[in-house]
Amino acid sequence: MLNATSKCPHGKCDGSGMMWLRNPETLETKAQYCTCREQKLQNKRLAFANIPKEFSSLTIKSFDSEIYKNKEDVMRARIAKKQAVKYVNSFEEEFESIGKGLYFYSATKGSGKTRLAVSIGNAILSTKHKQVKFVTSLDILKEIKNTYNRESKYTESQLIESINGVQILIVDDIGVEQPTPWVNEILFSIFDTRMKYNRVTIFTSNCSVENLKHDDRLRSRIFKMAIPVEMPEEDIREKQSKDQNREMQDLLLAE
Ligand SMILES: [Zn+2]
Known part of the structure; x- marks a missing residue:
């Protein structure tokens, strides 16, 4: 050398x-x-993915479908977890080439939607070395609004182009934004282009696609690009932190 x-x-x-x-x-x-080349590329992909720190090490395997109190919720969580595993396993053969994503929804916050969506992103990023990016739908809209500012480094079309270039985009919390004509137009143009180029988009939302307040055109686009997955209606965040505290207490009390 x-x-x-x-x-x-x-x-x-x-x-x-x-x-x-x-x-x-x-x-x-x-x-x-x-050999350092692939590691560097992977580090770049990880930084680009922008996955919130609390979620960055989550795996589908560690998604606990038995944590829910309600029987129905446990069933929903089990099915969702199974679908997530199958989705990742046959991602390249079945879903990537046709740009088919997933749409995780349930009305209750903290029920595990983001957690499962991010776990799929983590799995695809680490085992298939694809480019993944995590954004909230409010982030997308805010960043686009920022480009209208004169001092902005990018134009609106440049920003939309960069969003559309991402292989796998996780859009968290779609539906919380006010569905103004501008919002409908922007989101439609992003998702329409992503679909045209068979880019995969994974959504989480507090409502089903049918109940999104956006216009029909946008809803039908989302229907075409993602398979709906119903999630439990139970906030497990408190339970998870209680469990964690108990584990820590055990650790502190251990002889
Ligand atoms: Zn080297």
């Missing part, structure tokens, strides 16, 4: 991800990818 420096974690390249090798007989040099 002609260009090995300490900048490479393996001491094989100069930190650029390319190794230069010289053939001892012909003295010809040739370039080859270093």
